[in-house]
Amino acid sequence: MTERRTTEQLLADAEERLRLTDDLPARVEAIRGTARDDARTVAVTVTVHGALAGLSITDDALAMGPDRLGDEIVRLAAAAQRSALVDGLGALSRVLGDAGTVELARSIGLGELIDPDAPVVPYVPSANPNVDDDYTMTFDFSSLRSDR
Amino acid sequence: MNPAPITGTASTVDGSVTVEVSIGGGLRAVRLTRSALDLGANRLAATVMAVAARATALANQRATLAFRDSADELLAGLGLSYPPELIDDDDTERGVLRR
Numbered sequence: 001m002t003e004r005r006t007t008e009q010l011l012a013d014a015e016e017r018l019r020l021t022d023d024l025p026a027r028v029e030a031i032r033g034t035a036r037d038d039a040r041t042v043a044v045t046v047t048v049h050g051a052l053a054g055l056s057i058t059d060d061a062l063a064m065g066p067d068r069l070g071d072e073i074v075r076l077a078a079a080a081q082r083s084a085l086v087d088g089l090g091a092l093s094r095v096l097g098d099a100g101t102v103e104l105a106r107s108i109g110l111g112e113l114i115d116p117d118a119p120v121v122p123y124v125p126s127a128n129p130n131v132d133d134d135y136t137m138t139f140d141f142s143s144l145r146s147d148r
Numbered sequence: 149m150n151p152a153p154i155t156g157t158a159s160t161v162d163g164s165v166t167v168e169v170s171i172g173g174g175l176r177a178v179r180l181t182r183s184a185l186d187l188g189a190n191r192l193a194a195t196v197m198a199v200a201a202r203a204t205a206l207a208n209q210r211a212t213l214a215f216r217d218s219a220d221e222l223l224a225g226l227g228l229s230y231p232p233e234l235i236d237d238d239d240t241e242r243g244v245l246r247r
Contacts, residue, residue, distance in 0.1 A: 051173025066180035077175040
């Protein structure tokens with residue numbers, strides 16, 4: 001059972017939550033994801049919304065022809081957005097806590113990142129669950145990065 | 149039935165580059181013609197970026213308009229409508245309603 005928190009602890013929690021959320025929109029807005037093709041002829045960078053923030057095409061990429069090149073840009077943009085979303089989820093998880101992060105991950109199509117056996121610990125803004133050795137990190141972000 | 153997704157599409161004047169995006173700018177399609185490749189790699193990349201930015205603006209504008217209509221319907225359904233005559237300032241000579 002969760003230990004009952006004192007008024008002082010609840011106030012400290014509220015202040016910590018405010019601190020964490022203060023610049024959150026700007027931090028999420030600044031997140032970018034990048035993906036490149038295997039031959040490194042096309043690189044696409046997008047925001048968490050998927051909007052193009054950068055596109056690099058080499059002369060070699062033109063040899064793909066117009067149809068394949070267009071499709072490749074779209075494919076890489078999707079991979080880049082996924083990378084940005086994973087980073088965005090990581091930024092939001094500090095504020096949302098485990099339960100909120102799991103719910104958000106499912107709603108944005110990152111549900112497979114969730115380890116079904118990982119414990120969902122109650123959210124306490126001032127507590128870092130990762131300092132507990134028994135706590136298993138819910139997400140393995142490193143396995144999903146498309147940045148190379 | 150799912151409603152049609154809100155999208156935005158833009159093209160260069162000559163039609164050599166067309167980009168279709170979702171709300172927020174997620175790419176749905178990039179259609180290039182053979183003549184688009186004649187721009188060269190750098191100019192092609194810049195052109196795709198510019199066309200995508202316009203398509204994104206159009207998609208976001210459509211979303212804004214669509215959600216505005218939805219919000220009006222939602223509020224009206226909750227009985228939160230507003231008679232227009234009560235919104236406008238009463239500018240008659242003996243008007244008593246002012247904001």
